[in-house]
Amino acid sequence: MNAIATPNADQAQQDIVDEFAFFGDWTERYQYLIDLGKQLPEFPEDLKIEDYRVHGCQSMVWLVPSGNADKLHFQATSDSAIVSGLIALVLRVYSDRSARDIIATEPRFIEAIGLAKHLSPTRSNGLAAMLAKIKAYAAAALRA
Structure with missing residues (x-):
């Protein structure tokens, strides 16, 4: 049996909800978010191109897909x-999944941890743009 099985999308979302429940206030939750961001793998500079940029975000965001519909x-x-x-957080829920799973998975964790109420409108728009781009990549993979 594989001891390091990747949780499915629903379990990944529940894990996120459980983690955020540990923090008493939003100052701590924002710090946790910042800490999570610092753990992202190194991103190659040569991929910071317009093709991979997520528009709708106030900050600069690049999102690169690889793989196929499976x-x-x-x-x-x-x-x-x-x-x-x-x-x-988004990558924990959506990366390394099948295109069908990605399209079928609603980002419930956003509401469940209270993010929806605690993000600025521009960050909320950016998060929505990122999720839309991930689902668009999944839809394209299914058509390929």
Whole structure:
């Protein structure tokens, strides 16, 4: 049995909800988001091109897909510490999943941890743009 099984998208979202429940206030939760963002893998400078840029974000965000409809992997980065943390959460839920799973998975964790109420409108728009781009990449992989 594989001891390091990757949780499915629903379990990944529940893990995120459970982690955020440990923190008493939003100052601590923002710090946790920033810490998560610092743990993102190194992002190659040569991928910071217009083709991979997510528009609708106030900060600069790049999102690069790889793989196929059976398993899509995403690399992403941002020039904003909090947005990098949001990327870390989104990648936990959506990266390394099948295109069908990605399209079927609603980002319930955003509401469940209270992010929806605590993000500025521009960050909320950026998060929505990132999720839309991930789902667009998944839809394209299914058509390929």
